[in-house]
Amino acid sequence: MPYSQEDQQWIQSQLQAELIGHEIITYDSVDSTNNIAKRLVGEPDKEGAVILANSQTQGKGRLGRTWHSEENVGIYLSILLKTSLPPEQISRIALVAGVALVQAINEYSPARAYLKWPNDILINGKKVAGILTEFCKKKDLSEVILGIGINVNHAHFPLPLQHIATSLAMENGKIFERLPLISSLVNRLDQEYQSFLNEGLSPTVTQWNLNSDMFGKHISLTKGTQTFFGTAMKLDEEEGHLVILTDNGEEIAFNSGEVTLME
Ligand code: BTN
Numbered sequence: 329m330p331y332s333q334e335d336q337q338w339i340q341s342q343l344q345a346e347l348i349g350h351e352i353i354t355y356d357s358v359d360s361t362n363n364i365a366k367r368l369v370g371e372p373d374k375e376g377a378v379i380l381a382n383s384q385t386q387g388k389g390r391l392g393r394t395w396h397s398e399e400n401v402g403i404y405l406s407i408l409l410k411t412s413l414p415p416e417q418i419s420r421i422a423l424v425a426g427v428a429l430v431q432a433i434n435e436y437s438p439a440r441a442y443l444k445w446p447n448d449i450l451i452n453g454k455k456v457a458g459i460l461t462e463f464c465k466k467k468d469l470s471e472v473i474l475g476i477g478i479n480v481n482h483a484h485f486p487l488p489l490q491h492i493a494t495s496l497a498m499e500n501g502k503i504f505e506r507l508p509l510i511s512s513l514v515n516r517l518d519q520e521y522q523s524f525l526n527e528g529l530s531p532t533v534t535q536w537n538l539n540s541d542m543f544g545k546h547i548s549l550t551k552g553t554q555t556f557f558g559t560a561m562k563l564d565e566e567e568g569h570l571v572i573l574t575d576n577g578e579e580i581a582f583n584s585g586e587v588t589l590m591e
Contacts, residue, residue, distance in 0.1 A: 330356040330382040342511035347376040348518040355381040361406035362475040380405045401481040407474045422447045423568045424524045427535045428516035439499040443540040445570045454494035551585040
């Protein structure tokens with residue numbers, strides 16, 4: 329069902345927003361909630377507003393992929409944040425969001441979700457949620473659009489996604505209510521983001537490391553045309569970069585790349 333006015337009011341009543349979630353704007357179908365959020369850049373009081381849609385016709389994933397955005401069964405939302413971070417540090421906001429997202433999912437999902445760098449959420453090795461940050465500069469304003477998609481009650485996926493995607497319902501054998509998950513996510517995003525602004529990245533990295541099962545595993549990491557093989561060690565505290573001990577015995581920290589788990 330599309331979100332009703334009562335749904336919107338219920339979510340709003342559950343929020344303790346300092347910044348993220350002071351306003352919830354719901355839609356039935358949109359092209360992409362990130363695109364709707366982008367149109368609000370520069371408008372007064374829209375920082376921290378949550379754009380929530382029941383379906384997307386052109387949901388965007390990372391690396392130019394599309395995000396399967398079936399109506400009634402998923403959570404598709406975007407949040408606008410002002411930032412003074414330079415573009416190369418925007419990935420820190422995705423790490424902050426990843427911690428809030430995995431914790432919100434694990435509050436409701438008995439099947440445990442884990443973070444996979446840079447910002448995928450997996451259950452039993454399949455993707456259940458993802459994060460897309462887009463940097464937007466208009467005149468002297470820098471804003472980040474933080475987009476989050478969660479596969480909640482999907483019963484199946486189109487063929488090309490079947491071996492890589494899953495939903496909370498498929499992994500747990502039951503249907504989930506979307507509204508409590510949305511309000512938990514937005515409250516956690518608000519808290520984690522305030523902690524990041526006040527204390528820096530370190531508490532987020534600690535939580536990130538605790539909520540990932542990729543460390544100690546053999547991985548490949550592709551960056552541009554190069555592929556590295558090694559063991560994932562940790563995210564470093566200062567930058568949130570992925571540290572790998574390569575098979576040649578060299579420790580390298582990566583700020584971006586695509587990771588494949590080898591075992
Ligand atoms: C990924 O590839 O893992 C990122 C997926 C992000 C999907 C969300 S759904 C809400 C928001 N609007 C979009 O078009 N994409 C993001």
